[in-house]
Amino acid sequence: MPNRRPRGPQPHWRPQRKTLRVLAAVDEVLDRYRDHLPVSLRQMFYVLLSDGVLEKTERDYKRMCEYVGMARRSGRIPWDMIRDDTQIAVDAPASFTGTEDFWAAVAVAADGYRVDRQAGQPVRLELWCETAGMVPQLARIGAEFGIACYSGGGFDGLAGKHDAADRAAAGGMGTRILHIGDYDQSGEHMFTSLAQDVIAFAQAAGADVEFERVAVTAEQVVIHSLPTAPPKATDRRSFSGTATTQAEALPPDILATIVREAIASHRDPAIHHQALAREENERRAIRVQLPPRPKR
Template sequence: MSTTRRTRGKSRAMLDLIEASHKILAEIQPATVRAVCYRLFTLGLIPDMSKASTNKVSRQLVYAREQGIVPWEWVVDETREAERVSTWHNPDEIINAAVRGYRRDYWQDQPVRVEVWSEKGTVRGTVAPVLNEYGVTFRVMHGFASATALNSIAEASNDSEKPLIALYVGDYDPSGIYMSEVDLPERLGRYGGKVHLSRIALLPTDTGRLPSFDVETKAKDGRYDWYRTRYGR
């Protein structure tokens, strides 16, 4: 990455941050700013995931894109994406698109259905290559999933003859753990859903090699006492 002329006046620390962010995005793009922040945090390049730290990264990524260091399409903002219906110039165009987009559903021959659920959309860029290769459905729960979304999943699980296995990815903090251990199983059960939920990340075995912060920083979280009792500080 040749950035000498475009980053004149930047401190060494900011240059290193931009360079590290570029390397991360080259691997996981398209990704959100927060996804980049998570990676920077695990690398020890930002001290925490506080608003001050993530805002600093956000500002540098804006600068990097404006200067042409990082391609604009590498960073996505899922909260502000435009939505519109698909339109076509003529019938031949939609037929050609359908032919190009055809892909056999290999899961129709499997005894179960598998989906990956994520607390946040920040991991999409990381897991997308595997999901795309195997045609696995990806659901972003956006924190505590809505009743509407969970009821729809529960109904679909009852309409299908195949068991549904949901592989869950979430934060290792009071709310993140509570979502997969208590909230989702309880509400899916209440709605009559037939879903086998299995948390695959983050797990206790992952935490030993990652930077951590004291649970006291989450003291205002409604699940703080529940987490502290079970997992300590």
């Protein structure tokens, strides 16, 4: 029997009144956090939960996902506002229509020229996040300081752990990994497993790596009144708390503030400003050496 679920674009979709109520709340959330887009579906759910629009049930989460999915198919919500976690893409190699197109790309690259903004700082920082859907938001924050962001979900990412140790060894200075993950049994044990493995690989390579839990912490759950759930009864692993919270429960603006403060605590602002000044001077020097841009 064929699957009767909608496929492809749905430009003629006409949502019911109850659906419109939820979508109006979704629109308000997207506008509220427009400086932190894209958001993941889980983040959207927790904001709507906090706003009293939805209840913390699997049924309401699935219902929201269906509404948002149809809103995207119909064109009501732009595709780039929501982060999907299920696709990994590798772009094709860069190509050009001709030499003029190439030099135009070089000019754009010159405009975006950057130095290593971590050079000279006390430690080299990396951002790691348990949830892949939050990576674009964190990467936007890290980019200002020249900090890369990685998704560190799961216990079996052995190659990723080894790569982290290699980066620490190549960096020539101590590395501190700022980690964002769920506050539950799995999140705590994932953090411990990740830290122990990366540190062991780094030590074998003669490098120094430290881990710092940035979010979610027990204090943040209380301060920000985050929604919680009981620990899974089937999970017998030790847990420091009495209730669990997912990382997506932190509103995007609060998460951004927490991450910025964690980064700032390990940055020398004078060195950062010197890097920005050098960057602009060298950018100007590069522009002078480029051939004139063709007139259109």
